[in-house]
Amino acid sequence: MKTLFFDLDGTLIDSAIGITRCVAHALQAMGEPVPPAPALRRWIGPSLRDSFGPLLGDAARTEQAVLHYRDRFETHGWAEHEVYPGIGETVLALSQAGHRLAVVTAKNEPHARKIIAHLPFGHVFQDIIGATACGRLSHKPELIGEAFARLGRSSGDTWMIGDRHMDIEGANHHGIGSVGVLWGFGEEAELRAAGATHLAARPDDLRGLFSA
Template sequence: MSRTTLFFDLDGTLIDSAVGITRCVAHALERMDHPVPPQEELRRWIGPALRTSFAPLLGEAARVERAVEHYRERFESHGWSEHEIYPGIGEAVIALRQAGHRLAVVTAKNEPHARRIVEHLPFGDCFDDIVGATADGAISHKPELIAEALQRLSLRAPDCTMIGDRHMDIEGARHHRMRGVGVLWGFGGEAELRAAGADALARNPRHLLDLLAA
């Protein structure tokens, strides 16, 4: 297995966070007196930056910021713990670390929230750093987040691989001309990941290990 640095997305890749995220979105919209979309539509909020999803519904920047505050309010009290670890991903992460890979989490989730979650994962200590969105949204999209990770860890993009379940992960990797591996157990699906230009698709965590060894 050739050693490289692996950037893991969080939601939909390491954890199934659908319950926490959708409940927090619903809470924020209710506080804004805005109708809450159906559950299937709320699931599409998993992956993009919060402001990207709130803006089309709420319009004014000030209303978007208030919605983000309401979301974070519930996430800090309840949402951060409302997730499940995908079967087999912890074992895969540990195996990759033991094989000599350097690992980091690169997520559009607010960085303090992401750190809190990863620190509570049984394999959280496998990651050298957790890179997430800034509170003001200045760094919140995958190209910016990957750039921040590269800078913090003093890495070259060709020496890294981005692993994630949504088109934003793959598009972020392509922006930096690094390898992008899509995972099929998250929220994006095969068609979305192929359309984004994924270099490979992992059916399950065991398959991910095989792909990264190739």
Template sequence: MATIFFDLDGTLIDSIEGITRCVVHAFERLGEPVPGEHELRGWIGPPLRDSFAPKLGDPARVERAVEFYRERFETDGWREHAVYAGIGDTVAALAADGHRLAVVTAKNEPHARRIVEHLPFGGHFEDVIGATPCGRLSHKPELIGEALARLGLAADACWMIGDRHMDIHGARHHGMPSVGVLWGFGGEAELREAGATHLAESPAGLRALFATAAC
């Protein structure tokens, strides 16, 4: 059996509402123009500092933006999401099949833990590995490395499942196979270009994939 790392935003939950509302809050608190709706979608996936830096430039203002974002996320944003249809059944089925499951996300770890703990299927995850508030750990290669160390695993015994190129690049950095999911925010072209080992069109396809993959 494999150990399977799941991304959170765009893979387990549709979090566009919570993330974009918190980004808008941060720009408003800073007195900066709010990006358009299409641009706001770009905040889903990358570390917060990577997204704010090109718009704000000054590192001190970037840190203020992150603080304002988390200010709203702490009270409201963490629960502003929807669970993707069928993903809970798939997670439960993979756990029943004997796979070890964990969440590996660029979201702030305390926030990610709170979200996962409130998911109806969250108890199937052995651990939640997320970004450190200070940003020391924030990119997928580092986060996957932390997950491997924390769980005492070799990369060739694990898979990464995610919806963005960052998830796939993180897996490739460690020589780990990956599954790009097509119900999130990245899209097929992005995931293919990143080098995903497999693509999944729906959560139901994940169980079938792991039933036949060499695990």
């Protein structure tokens, strides 16, 4: 049995519309110009404070922007996503094969739990580990560490599955395997440079990687 930590945005769901609309809402509320759509997509993956901080240059304004983002996400953004084709079937097959599954995401944990609860395969995840509102947990090394604290280390292998370099770097920090998925928001070069153990071009590839 393996323990498989799944990222959420860009791995299980295509959440670009919800995230970018919430970022735009927060920037407008702060009186800041809204970047074009390609630039907004770069906000997908990092923690909100890491993204808003350099732009706003002030801790108090950064916290206010995070609140504006979360206000819209709570009412609208959480539902503005699509499930990647094939990922639901793959997740169910991995669970049926006896692997232990959890979600480890930089998204605010209550929002992540709300999304997972509405996914048709969400019930197979033993836990959802996400960022804390105060920022204590916000980066992948911390989040993976929290996952180990809650679930304990498996007697088998543990793997982090995600689409951005932060997922791979978090796995490397804890000395666990990683799979960079190519259907999300990261690029192959990014995932290779971060040191991904394996790459997966489509969800069904994960079945082959974890069949043994």
